[in-house]
Amino acid sequence: MALPATGRVGRIAFYGGLFALGALAQGSGLLPEIAYYWPDIEYLGREHLFLVGVSAGLAIGVGVPLGVFLTRPFMRGTAESVMQVVNLGQTIPTLAVLALSMSVLGIGVVPAIFALWVYSLLPIVRNTYAGILNVPPAIHEAARGMGMTNNQILWRIELPNALYVMIAGIRTAVVINIGTAPLAFLIGGGGLGQLIFTGIDLFNTGMMLAGAIPTALMAVVVDFLLGLIAFYFIPRGVNPLR
């Protein structure tokens, strides 16, 4: 069984690229320099994961129900306007969101998590909303005509059929979240941003990479894990990957 998004060519290119980077790093003496920051990487990486985990978890916890709520019949009139507001949230630059968050909540972990949460919310809400609305009307009609209650239709028809799109939204949100989280350092939220920004300020390439590379790896690995979940967890009938 082929894994998602990992064709043979892609895999060879990935490992080849990784090897080349490693060779380059070792050759330029960067690798020992990065390794020097290992204890920092470990500590700040954990902070980073915490920021991402809490903000993304809250975004899923709020985004999915909100997306579902917007598809309910009594919301038909207002759902689109609510979506516009959520869309607006995404158009504001990340730094501006952080600044706004700081101006209200002060500095520290809480405003950082809040800003990341706002930023992750949109893809999840939008995909949940679109996924459920895209369930074909015929399926809906058949379900109602057979005497399913609204709850049964939601849990047994709408959510399973929207699952692929929903998980795609969650993947996007989490990956963006991991990539945005370094900015949290700017408002005292900690995380790998500390190595990146300090490295930039000090013209210390090793230090900067010690923050950047783990961040990038974290995004790739988490995306891959979520891909695995999507692959095995979504029923075969509605899973375009198998």
Add this chain to the structure above:
Amino acid sequence: MIRVEDLQKTFQTERGEVRAVQDVNFEVPEGELCILLGPSGCGKTTTLKMVNRLIPRTSGKIYINERDTDEYDIVELRRHIGYVIQQIGLFPNMTVEENICVVPKMLGWSKKQQHERAADLVNMVALDQSVLSRYPKELSGGQQQRVGLCRGLAGDPPVLLMDEPFGAIDPINREIIQDEFLKMQADLKKTILFVSHDIDEAVKMGDKIAIFRDGKLVQFGTPDNLLAHPVNDFVADFVGGDRELKRMRLIKISEALKREVPTVSATDTLDTAAKKVEQAGANHIVVLDDDGRPEGVLTQGDLDSKGSCGDSAHPLRTTVQSIKDLRTAVSRMFTYNTDWLAVVDDDGKFVGEISYRSITEMLHASRKRGEKKGAA
């Protein structure tokens, strides 16, 4: 039994009130299949959906087995009415078996009962058991519609609503599925409302046909009645200028054949044959073998010579079974360029003859009978 009384449906639109269904009354007896027929927008689908309350009605009553559908809990009502739609609407996230067992599961059947029911139904629509574990996207359109049919029947509902169930299937498969469905219906005897816009399908499938136009029920009756006596120009146009040809599909050869025709056996002499032909005023005579099967035919020219009938007979080019319809008979007459056919029963034994003349007389006579009945 389904009884519809004074059914009305009014939609409010931007351009004002639209009366989608007006004063519709009809009754479908237990075990019959009634076709709701008409051009699009005539109110037939709206009427259908008001039965299981997918569309709320403005006024009027619908009774199922003498019980007002308003008295049922809406979910309960729908679980006891099979529902099959043109777009099929199989649930893509469920296997075929799970799809079929949706209603049984909601009705609280045991796992074992559910599985047996699904296996039985799949068997009934001539699908292999292996489809049960497959997903809808892995089936062809025809297979999907068969599964849709199984799903509609799964809870063993007394009443079935079908909204153009075979509309999206290619013509060849449609014929096959229609035939299979008619066979099933002969055993199951469900009371069925069936929406169609295809007069041929209606004539073939329906015990009764209800023709709709602009939200009104224009004519309700048996297919033969509709074809023989359309109440107005609209119905006449809708059933088509070839409606007498369509009627021929409804009448079995056994109803129109001439049974008292002269026959001879192969061992009779030609003299006997000549006498019989003269007596009956015919121009040919069928020669039968010892088992009563038609073996050949003698025409007047053959009768002048001497000898046995068997020796002089020409072989029969074709025969037709009495259970077939008149259309088959006429089609075969065209094919073989003949104006009569020898008719045989299931065992191949000769039962009579059918000719152009007997067919036209039959159609005419039954039309006259219908007119008298209509007048009285």
